[in-house]
Amino acid sequence: MAQKRIASFRLLRPLLATAASAAVALSLSAVAMAEPTNLALGRPYEVTAWEPNPEHEKIAATYPDTNNVELTDGKVDDSANLYNDAWVGFLRQGGRTVTIDLGREANLSKVLIRFLHAQGAGIGLPNMVQVSFSLDGTKYGPAMDLTPQEDVEKDATVIPFAADLQGVKARYVQVSWDNPIWVFVDEIQVLGE
Numbered sequence: 001m002a003q004k005r006i007a008s009f010r011l012l013r014p015l016l017a018t019a020a021s022a023a024v025a026l027s028l029s030a031v032a033m034a035e036p037t038n039l040a041l042g043r044p045y046e047v048t049a050w051e052p053n054p055e056h057e058k059i060a061a062t063y064p065d066t067n068n069v070e071l072t073d074g075k076v077d078d079s080a081n082l083y084n085d086a087w088v089g090f091l092r093q094g095g096r097t098v099t100i101d102l103g104r105e106a107n108l109s110k111v112l113i114r115f116l117h118a119q120g121a122g123i124g125l126p127n128m129v130q131v132s133f134s135l136d137g138t139k140y141g142p143a144m145d146l147t148p149q150e151d152v153e154k155d156a157t158v159i160p161f162a163a164d165l166q167g168v169k170a171r172y173v174q175v176s177w178d179n180p181i182w183v184f185v186d187e188i189q190v191l192g193e
């Protein structure tokens with residue numbers, strides 16, 4: 001009888017330990033999930049064309065960045081309608097670099113940029129999307145790749161590109177992409193705390 005009790009206690013002990021560590025893990029992830037916010041929301045930014053061409057700029061004004069706030073205003077178009085005002089159209093000129101000033105140093109956990117994929121309308125995805133970071137707005141660290149979060153073969157849809165970050169502290173965030181013909185973007189998010 002006594003032997004039986006010891007045996008069942010031995011079985012129970014590891015189960016209790018597992019339950020305790022699961023409870024700790026659960027409370028840690030609840031804390032981690034509650035914190036990050038979009039620090040780019042409402043922040044100013046500058047867009048630089050790699051090979052500026054005024055003629056291309058004039059044509060792209062059909063799909064404007066009204067008041068130069070659309071890339072960080074929080075307004076997006078999940079319906080993937082290229083005529084929706086949320087989209088900003090970029091035409092050729094090699095590529096673009098968008099520099100966002102977060103206004104303060106922050107610990108960053110993720111960068112995400114939303115592209116429209118509408119091949120039938122001649123709106124494609126970049127071949128390369130990168131991000132780099134700076135504390136002072138002058139010296140930038142090495143560039144990191146952002147990768148597609150959806151199947152890039154899907155057409156007439158929104159394809160976000162993103163990178164998860166660890167231990168990145170920065171005030172300035174530069175997102176760059178090459179710009180084959182038309183590229184449409186509706187939002188850039190920088191998550192952190």
Ligand SMILES: [Ca+2]
Pocket residue numbers: 069070071072073074075076086186187
């Ligand atoms: Ca927007």
Ligand SMILES: [Ca+2]
Pocket residue numbers: 063064065066070084085086087088
């Ligand atoms: Ca627009």
